Amino acid sequence: MMRYDFNDLPVAGDKKSSRSRFLYCANSGFLRHAVTVQQGGHGDDFLALMSVHQQLGQYCLDSGLILSLNAHLWGAIFPLINYGSDAQQQRWLPRLLSGDMIAGHAITEPLAGSDINALTTTATLTKKGFVLNGHKRFITNAPIADMLMIYAQVEHKLTAFLVKRDDANVVFTDDYSVDGCALATMGEVVLDNCLIPLGRQVGRIGGGGMMIQSALELERAFIFAGLSGIMEWQLKTVISYSRERQIKGQFLGQNQAISHKIAEMKLRLDTINLWLRECATLKIQKKRISLVSAETKLYASEAFLQSSLDAVHIMGAAGLLETHKMNTLIQDAVASRLFSGSSEIQKNIISALLGTGEGYKGKQKK
Numbered sequence: 001m002m003r004y005d006f007n008d009l010p011v012a013g014d015k016k017s018s019r020s021r022f023l024y025c026a027n028s029g030f031l032r033h034a035v036t037v038q039q040g041g042h043g044d045d046f047l048a049l050m051s052v053h054q055q056l057g058q059y060c061l062d063s064g065l066i067l068s069l070n071a072h073l074w075g076a077i078f079p080l081i082n083y084g085s086d087a088q089q090q091r092w093l094p095r096l097l098s099g100d101m102i103a104g105h106a107i108t109e110p111l112a113g114s115d116i117n118a119l120t121t122t123a124t125l126t127k128k129g130f131v132l133n134g135h136k137r138f139i140t141n142a143p144i145a146d147m148l149m150i151y152a153q154v155e156h157k158l159t160a161f162l163v164k165r166d167d168a169n170v171v172f173t174d175d176y177s178v179d180g181c182a183l184a185t186m187g188e189v190v191l192d193n194c195l196i197p198l199g200r201q202v203g204r205i206g207g208g209g210m211m212i213q214s215a216l217e218l219e220r221a222f223i224f225a226g227l228s229g230i231m232e233w234q235l236k237t238v239i240s241y242s243r244e245r246q247i248k249g250q251f252l253g254q255n256q257a258i259s260h261k262i263a264e265m266k267l268r269l270d271t272i273n274l275w276l277r278e279c280a281t282l283k284i285q286k287k288r289i290s291l292v293s294a295e296t297k298l299y300a301s302e303a304f305l306q307s308s309l310d311a312v313h314i315m316g317a318a319g320l321l322e323t324h325k326m327n328t329l330i331q332d333a334v335a336s337r338l339f340s341g342s343s344e345i346q347k348n349i350i351s352a353l354l355g356t357g358e359g360y361k362g363k364q365k366k
C-alpha cells in the first residue's frame with residue numbers, strides 16, 4: 001500500500017488554507033487512486049484508496065478537508081470516468097486528477113434536499129447550447145471550485161452538466177458555511193440564463209438521476225475512510241486520557257462506566273472498517289454497492305456521532321473546550337448524518353431494496 005508523508009500539509013485556517021491543503025493532497029497524487037493508469041491514475045484499487053484516505057484522516061484530523069476531497073472525487077472525477085464521453089475525459093480528467101481544476105457537485109436546492117425529484121433548476125436547449133436557470137445551495141467546494149457538475153431538468157428529465165466558474169451568468173458564492181466540517185468551503189450557485197456549450201452535457205438527457213445515485217453511492221461508501229482515520233485518533237486520545245487522568249486516586253479507565261464506553265468506541269470503529277472493506281471489495285469485484293453503501297453510511301455516521309459524544313463525555317469539560325478537536329467532531333458527525341443523503345434517506349433506500357418502505361404500493365394482481 002502506498003504511504004504518504006503529510007508532514008508538509010499547510011496549516012489549517014482560513015478559506016485560502018482550505019484551497020492550499022486541497023492542492024497539497026492533489027499534487028501528492030492523492031486523487032489518482034482507484035483510477036486506471038490509462039486514465040491517468042495509479043492503477044490501484046478501492047482498498048488502496050481506502051487505506052490512503054484513512055492515513056490522511058489520522059494525520060490531518062480535518063473532516064472538512066476530507067469532505068472537500070470526496071466531493072471532488074465522487075462529484076466530478078468518477079461521474080466523468082463512468083459517464084463522460086472520450087472527448088470529455090481527455091479534456092477534463094487530467095486537470096481534475098492533478099488538482100489543476102477543483103470541482104464538486106451541485107444537487108441540493110432551497111426546495112429540494114432529500115427529494116431529488118423536486119429539483120427545479122432547468123436547462124433549455126438552444127442553437128448555441130444549453131441555457132441554465134436555477135439556484136443550488138450547501139455546495140461543498142463552491143467558493144474554491146473552478147467547475148461543478150450541476151444537475152438540471154431538460155423538459156423534466158434530470159441531466160448533468162459541467163458548469164465553469166468563468167461561464168457567463170453564473171455565480172459560485174462564498175458567503176456562508178455550516179458548522180460541521182467547517183474547514184470545507186461551502187457556497188451557493190446562482191444560474192441566471194447561463195449559456196454553456198452542448199459538449200458540457202454529461203451522460204444522456206434524463207440520465208441525471210442515475211448519475212446522482214451512482215455518485216452518492218460512492219461518496220457514502222468511501223467518505224468514511226478518511227473519517228475513520230480521525231476516529232482512530234479519537235479512540236487513541238481517550239485511551240491515553242483514561243490511563244493518565246486520576247480521580248480519587250484511581251485512573252479514569254479503571255472505572256467500568258468509562259472503560260465500557262471505550263470498548264464500544266473500539267467496536268464501532270472496527271465495524272465501520274469492516275463495512276468499508278466490504279464496499280471496496282465489492283467495487284473491486286465490479287458488483288453493485290447500492291445496499292452496502294447505504295448501510296455503511298447509516299451505520300458509520302450514527303457511530304461517528306455516538307463515539308464523538310462519548311469521547312467528549314470521557315474527557316469531561318476539557319473535551320468541550322471550544323477549540324478542542326473533540327468538540328468540533330460532534331458537529332462534524334452531525335453534518336455526516338446529513339450530507340450524501342440523511343440517515344432517514346439511507347433507511348428508505350435499505351427498506352426499498354428489501355421490497356418494503358414508502359415506495360411499496362402493495363402486491364400487483366396477476
Ligand SMILES: Cc1cc2nc3c(=O)[nH]c(=O)nc-3n(C[C@H](O)[C@H](O)[C@H](O)COP(=O)(O)OP(=O)(O)OC[C@H]3O[C@@H](n4cnc5c(N)ncnc54)[C@H](O)[C@@H]3O)c2cc1C
Nearest residue numbers: 105106107108113114138139140335338339340341342344
Ligand atoms: C456539510 C454538508 C455538505 C454538503 N455538501 C453538498 C454538496 O456538495 N452538494 C449538494 O448538492 N448538497 C450538499 N449538501 C446538502 C445535503 O445533501 C442535504 O443537506 C441533504 O440532502 C438533506 O437535505 P436538506 O438539508 O434540504 O434537508 P430536508 O430534505 O429538508 O430534510 C429535513 C429532515 O427531514 C428528513 N426527511 C426528508 N425526507 C424524508 C423522507 N422521505 N423520509 C424520512 N425523513 C425524511 C431528513 O432526513 C431530515 O432529517 C451538504 C450538506 C452538508 C451538511
